[in-house]
Structures are given as structure tokens and as C-alpha cells.
Amino acid sequence: MPISDVIPLYRLRIDTPRLTLRLPHPDELPLLADCAREPIHAVGEEPFENPIGLGRPSWSSAPPADRARKAVQVQLGEVAKWTADNWHLELTVWLDGKPIGVQTLYAKHFPVTREAATISWLTLAQQGNGFGTEARAGVLAFAFEWLEARSCRSRSFNTNGKSVGVSERLGYREDGIDVEAVYSGVARTSRRFRMDATDWHSRSRPSVTVTGFDDDCRTWFGIATQAARD
Structure with a gap:
């Protein structure tokens, strides 16, 4: 029996003009893991969060073997602890059949709030080609058009210009700032961004195709089945 018969999330697939976003099968x-071993950002940069007290650089600056192990652990862990009230959809970003990063869509209490958020990483070699914008547009399309989200959030450190640029290109609105203490013992400011469903539908978007979002899959997100909707 294939794993997709047990966990319908493995049937879910989001196709954008150049990319495919889906969960990696166990094999x-x-x-x-090989993808996560590649550099995620230039040496000396710290674009990702790492709360103070962990006493080490962020995952993206860890040794390649540690990044590889953690990427696999996150994939397995998020599926294992998934509930309709608290989920992280850790979609691998595939280009020509090879992983180039991960695009996450996550939410708490989604059936009530209809609000989700995103986070992502791409290998350094694949940055600058528009893939980050395309991958996030793919999950936003899924969120707004298939999950019928009311809003989606994103957050980036001021120093992470690439992530900020993706949010600005896609039409997010500024939503305030946060000040956080990170592993180095310094305060860093992050910018919050928000997009509502009306913002998403207010402009033309790249073509996105979603397959595998059947009634079994819908229940994992706490969304009513098609029969119940009809």
C-alpha cells in the first residue's frame, strides 16, 4: 500500500509554471537531505530566526550534515504530529525533478481563523531566478483558492532583503515590526507582512494547478468535504 493511501497529504501537488511543490515520499x-547540505546563504549572513538561549547559529549556518538531518527530521515530524488545528505543510520545491528547497504553509486553528503563514528556504545556487517568488505564489494560490483562507502572513528580518522583496512583489501589505533576541545576544528587527484574500484576487497571478486535494485531503486541514459543501 502506498503511503498516499494512508496519508492523503502525499497526493497533494501544486504546479507553477516552472516548479512543483509536494511532500517528498520516504524514498x-x-x-x-542532499539539497539541505548545499549552502542556503552567503557566509556571515543569518536570515533565519534562532531564539536566544539555543547557544548556536541558526540551522542554515549549521554544518551540512546537521542541515541534512534536520531537514529530514522536520519533514517526518510535521507529518507525524499533524492535526487539523495545528499543521505545517512542508512542501519540497522541485525543479526538473530535483529538490531546490522547501516552501512551508502553516496554521493554527485554521478552521476558525482561516489564516495561515509561510516560511521558506532555497539553496543559494537557485536564488535570484524568481523561484522563491514563484514557490510562494504557489502556496498562496493554494491557500486562497483551495483552502479559502482569509489572510496569509509572512515575516522577514530587515537584513533579509530577498525575502522582503518576495513579499513586496506579491503585493503584501506592511503589518508592523517585531524585535527579537537571537542566538548572538543582539536584538534584531523583523518586518511583518499580511495579504488578505481581496489583495490576492486584486491582480493577475501566475497559473497554478493543484491536484490531489480530494475530500480525504480536505479533512486533514479541517475543511468541509465537497459533498458537505454541496
Whole structure:
């Protein structure tokens, strides 16, 4: 029996003009591990959060073997602890059949709030080609058009210009700032961004195709089945 018969999330697939976003099957996890071994950002940069007290650089600056292990652990862990009230959809970003990063869509109490958030990473070699914008547009399309989200959030450190640029290109609105203490013992300011469903539908978007979002899959997100909707 294939794992997709047990966990319908593995049937879910989001296709954008150049990319495919989907969960890696168990036998594909070594490919994701190899992807995570590649540099995620330039030496000396710290674009990701790492709360003070952990006493080490962020995951993205960890040794390649540590990044590979953690990427696989996150994939397995988020599926294992998934509930309709608290979920992280850790979609691998595939380009020509090879992983180039991860695009996450996550939410708490989604059936009530209809609000989700995103976070992502791409290998350094694949940055600057518009893939980050395209991958996030893919999950936003899924959120707004298939999950019928009311809003989606994102957050980036001021120093993470690439992530901020993606939010601005896609039409998010500024939503305030946060000041956080990170592993180095310094305060860093992050910018919050928000997009509502009306913002998403207010402009033309790239073509996105979603397959595998059947009634079994819908229940994992706490969304009414099609029969109940009809």
C-alpha cells in the first residue's frame, strides 16, 4: 500500500509554471537531505530566526550534515504530529525533478481563523531566478483558492532583503515590526507582512494547478468535504 493511501497529504501537488511543490515520499528523503547540505546563504549572513538561549547559529549556518538531518527530521515530524488545528505543510520545491528547497504553509486553528503563514528556504545556487517568488505564489494560490483562507502572513528580518522583496512583489501589505533576541545576544528587527484574500484576487497571478486535494485531503486541514459543501 502506498503511503498516499494512508496519508492523503502525499497526493497533494501544486504546479507553477516552472516548479512543483509536494511532500517528498520516504524514498525521496535522501534527495532532500542532499539539497539541505548545499549552502542556503552567503557566509556571515543569518536570515533565519534562532531564539536566544539555543547557544548556536541558526540551522542554515549549521554544518551540512546537521542541515541534512534536520531537514529530514522536520519533514517526518510535521507529518507525524499533524492535526487539523495545528499543521505545517512542508512542501519540497522541485525543479526538473530535483529538490531546490522547501516552501512551508502553516496554521493554527485554521478552521476558525482561516489564516495561515509561510516560511521558506532555497539553496543559494537557485536564488535570484524568481523561484522563491514563484514557490510562494504557489502556496498562496493554494491557500486562497483551495483552502479559502482569509489572510496569509509572512515575516522577514530587515537584513533579509530577498525575502522582503518576495513579499513586496506579491503585493503584501506592511503589518508592523517585531524585535527579537537571537542566538548572538543582539536584538534584531523583523518586518511583518499580511495579504488578505481581496489583495490576492486584486491582480493577475501566475497559473497554478493543484491536484490531489480530494475530500480525504480536505479533512486533514479541517475543511468541509465537497459533498458537505454541496
